[in-house]
Amino acid sequence: MTVASSFTPLASLAGGALIGLAAAMLMLFQGRIAGISGIVSRLLLPAGDGQSWGRLAFVAGLVLAPLVYGALTGIAPRPNIETGSFLLIAAGGLVGFGAVWGNGCTSGHGICGLSRLSLRSAVAVATFMTTAIATVFLVRHVL
Secondary structure, eight states: OOOOOOOOHHHHHHHHHHHHHHHHHHHHHHOOOOOHHHHHHHHHTTOSSSOHHHHHHHHHHHHHHHHHHHHHHSOOOOOOOOSOHHHHHHHHHHHHHHHHHTTSOHIIIIIIIHHTTOHHHHHHHHHHHHHHHHHHHIIIIIO
16 A cells, blocks of 8 residues: 655644644634544533534634635645444444543544643643554554
């Protein structure tokens, strides 16, 4: 299996800056952490706090952003997922379970928690990264 990638430092820098700006704005204006798993879980099971429209707008932005990018640049993002539907659904379920069990996801811990110097988030991110590295190594080099 060959894996092709493209090095896009300016696009990556701009994307990271926009993610950081969005997380900072959500914290500044709403007092909330920009953790995707928390936002989606409170959207699926409404918290009754009157924030459902904001959560819906956040998730819609995640879905619509690649489409807007494609419309503006003429370059449609094309993800290349080399696995079957069952494995993809199972992996998504495990990630969702891990996010609930770990009381947060990579965005909440990695972006917001680390920027607040949270020890719990540092441990969570170290666990995410170690698990991801081990999984990629096993799948690509052992199995």
